[in-house]
Amino acid sequence: MASTPKFVGTDRTEAFSLVNATGAVGTTLTTAPSNSVLACTAHATLGSVINSFVVATDESAARVLVIYRSLDSGTTKYPIGAINIPLNSGQSGAIANIDILASLVLLGFPVDLSGRNCIILQAAERIYVGVQVAVTAAKFLNGTISIGDYN
Numbered sequence: 256m257a258s259t260p261k262f263v264g265t266d267r268t269e270a271f272s273l274v275n276a277t278g279a280v281g282t283t284l285t286t287a288p289s290n291s292v293l294a295c296t297a298h299a300t301l302g303s304v305i306n307s308f309v310v311a312t313d314e315s316a317a318r319v320l321v322i323y324r325s326l327d328s329g330t331t332k333y334p335i336g337a338i339n340i341p342l343n344s345g346q347s348g349a350i351a352n353i354d355i356l357a358s359l360v361l362l363g364f365p366v367d368l369s370g371r372n373c374i375i376l377q378a379a380e381r382i383y384v385g386v387q388v389a390v391t392a393a394k395f396l397n398g399t400i401s402i403g404d405y406n
Contacts, residue, residue: 263304264406269295273320273386273396280321280385291323291332291385297376298404305374305382306367307401308355311345314394322355323383324376332383335374336361340396355398376402 271294278290297303310320318340323332338358345352356364356372364372374382382400390396 261301261405263403265298265404267402267404269400269402271295271384271398271400273384273390275390275392275394277385277390279387279389291321291383293329294322294382294384294398295400295402296382297378297380297402300378301405302378302380303376303402303404304367305356305376305400305402306371308374308398309345309352310340310355310396310398311352312340312343312390312394312396313346314340314342314391314396316391317341318390318396319387320355320396320398321385321387322361323385325381325383326377328379329381329383337387 271292273292277292280290295305312318319337320340321337322335324335325332338355338360340353341350344350355361365375367373384398386396
């Protein structure tokens with residue numbers, strides 16, 4: 256156990272966009288995620304914590320977003336889970352964007368001091384995302400991740 260506590264020293268935001276050209280990762284979590292997109296990378300030597308992960312889309316149909324962790328710069332991607340993204344989420348006052356960390360279908364995340372779920376990443380760990388069915392042409396599924404680097 257470390258004798259010196261680690262605190263978040265630098266906050267930053269990373270973003271990703273899934274479009275039709277991205278393609279689909281497949282219909283099951285066991286399908287090789289060759290068409291997944293890098294969503295964020297942890298600090299190279301100290302690790303990081305994801306404290307916000309939101310998604311919005313202008314899709315005309317619901318999509319399933321699959322989230323992966325990679326401990327080896329993307330060579331092997333381990334599925335965390337999949338979450339439904341309703342059509343037009345975050346694009347009007349009627350349908351909210353999707354808070355991935357507050358999802359009731361993605362369980363087992365650690366909890367921060369404010370009681371919210373977070374994802375703790377070891378040094379250089381990466382998060383990838385993909386959709387089970389390709390995004391419709393001229394549509395998007397975008398996400399932003401607030402990540403804090405330990406110091």
